[in-house]
Amino acid sequence: MNGDTGSPAIGIDDLSFATTEFVLPHTELAEYNGTPIGKYHLGIGQHAMSIPAADEDIVTMAATAAAPVVARHGADRIRTVVLATESSIDQAKSAGVYVHSLLGLPTSTRVVELKQACYGATAALQFAMGLVHRNRSEQVLVIASDVSKYDLDSPGEATQGAAAAAMLVGEDPSLVRIEPTSGLFTSDVMDFWRPNYRDTALVDGRESISAYLQAVEGVWKDYGDQGGRALSEFHAFCYHQPFTKMSFKAHRHLLNYSGCQLDDEDIARVLEPTTRYNAVIGNSYTASLYLALAALLDGEEDLTDRTIGFLSYGSGSVAELFAGSVVPGYRAHLRSAAHHEAIQRRRTIDHATYRELHGRSFPTDGGDYRVPRQTNGPYRLAALSGHKRVYERG
Ligand code: CAA
Numbered sequence: 001m002n003g004d005t006g007s008p009a010i011g012i013d014d015l016s017f018a019t020t021e022f023v024l025p026h027t028e029l030a031e032y033n034g035t036p037i038g039k040y041h042l043g044i045g046q047h048a049m050s051i052p053a054a055d056e057d058i059v060t061m062a063a064t065a066a067a068p069v070v071a072r073h074g075a076d077r078i079r080t081v082v083l084a085t086e087s088s089i090d091q092a093k094s095a096g097v098y099v100h101s102l103l104g105l106p107t108s109t110r111v112v113e114l115k116q117a118c119y120g121a122t123a124a125l126q127f128a129m130g131l132v133h134r135n136r137s138e139q140v141l142v143i144a145s146d147v148s149k150y151d152l153d154s155p156g157e158a159t160q161g162a163a164a165a166a167m168l169v170g171e172d173p174s175l176v177r178i179e180p181t182s183g184l185f186t187s188d189v190m191d192f193w194r195p196n197y198r199d200t201a202l203v204d205g206r207e208s209i210s211a212y213l214q215a216v217e218g219v220w221k222d223y224g225d226q227g228g229r230a231l232s233e234f235h236a237f238c239y240h241q242p243f244t245k246m247s248f249k250a251h252r253h254l255l256n257y258s259g260c261q262l263d264d265e266d267i268a269r270v271l272e273p274t275t276r277y278n279a280v281i282g283n284s285y286t287a288s289l290y291l292a293l294a295a296l297l298d299g300e301e302d303l304t305d306r307t308i309g310f311l312s313y314g315s316g317s318v319a320e321l322f323a324g325s326v327v328p329g330y331r332a333h334l335r336s337a338a339h340h341e342a343i344q345r346r347r348t349i350d351h352a353t354y355r356e357l358h359g360r361s362f363p364t365d366g367g368d369y370r371v372p373r374q375t376n377g378p379y380r381l382a383a384l385s386g387h388k389r390v391y392e393r394g
Pocket of ligand 1: 036037038039040042043044118155156157158159191192203204205206208209212240241242243246283285313314315
């Protein structure tokens with residue numbers, strides 16, 4: 001129940017993620033550029049990154065993540081789809097409309113795309129909470145889908161990745177009840193951005209880390225001002241993970257800032273279970289926080305009634321901190337086997353193949369082009385024709 005109103009809580013009823021056809025181990029990158037592998041495995045906490053096939057993009061990943069959610073719950077109560085991304089495929093049309101079509105959702109649905117770097121999915125989740133609060137019989141399908149892409153041979157290259165997370169938000173949820181109190185922080189900073197004419201992001205690495213840590217302070221201060229929980233009440237924390245080591249930096253910073261003792265064992269206990277998917281998928285921008293949640297819920301520990309902190313950061317920058325509590329019986333609703341399968345089924349590529357895929361770009365002349373069939377996933381980008389993307393079931 002929601003303590004404030006006496007009505008049932010609202011939150012995450014289902015959570016499913018998908019990633020790409022290919023994976024590049026960091027050992028391949030290290031061998032190519034002569035970096036000691038310890039820098040990747042220990043320094044940034046990354047072991048592999050998901051690489052999209054030529055016929056995969058944010059739409060195919062989003063549809064793949066969301067299809068099992070719709071299959072389990074039906075579409076009768078889903079009246080809104082919010083797709084959050086910062087690697088959008090069109091300046092006007094929402095990627096969610098393609099996903100709506102691929103999933104066969106009813107026409108009586110509102111669909112919209114949201115953007116604010118890696119924070120977008122949290123805005124989507126909060127807006128979904130508001131919509132369900134307004135009409136408790138409705139469910140909202142929130143999808144975060146992103147391809148993280150930096151220039152070849154740049155420092156950001158090791159922090160690429162790709163994935164989509166789909167969440168069904170509704171009343172009386174099966175997984176996580178989201179609490180209404182949030183700490184918020186916005187600051188105009190140029191730490192990471194991608195002008196419309198580029199398909200790779202620009203970033204000031206050091207600035208981006210300090211901007212993230214500044215946002216940690218900002219959201220914690222505001223969360224306290226809003227009457228939020230004490231730090232000691234949180235059992236675990238899910239952070240946005242551009243690379244998994246960043247969550248350790250952020251959590252240490254939070255403990256330090258709030259005057260708590262830093263205990264390495266305790267920090268590892270709180271964070272390690274949240275990093276297991278992101279360490280082998282890489283940065284999935286808007287989806288990364290919710291992959292951290294999936295990893296935590298799919299882990300061995302029984303989290304029933306435990307309070308989890310969520311810290312969402314999107315460069316530029318906007319951040320939000322909120323709490324959720326894990327619903328009794330949640331394990332029966334998890335998709336752990338499918339999540340492991342999504343990671344295990346990826347085909348390992350060598351460095352030359354990765355570079356070739358990285359360098360691919362679509363023709364811009366409006367002609368008719370077939371896209372080579374590479375993915376074995378359920379949805380693919382089949383062609384470009386007259387400046388339109390043509391998707392098909394795989
Ligand atoms: N063994 C173990 N550790 C090693 C090592 C070795 N052989 N060699 C280096 N390291 C450690 C370093 O000491 C360093 O650790 P600390 O940060 O704890 O000091 C770590 O490995 C990384 O080394 P560098 O700082 O030298 O690495 P770099 O200059 O190549 O850049 C990066 C790292 C800034 C993260 C870069 O990959 C980057 O720019 N990434 C993209 C930006 C990003 O992810 N920013 C995060 C915050 S912004 C955000 O969150 C939004 C978003 O999604 C982008």
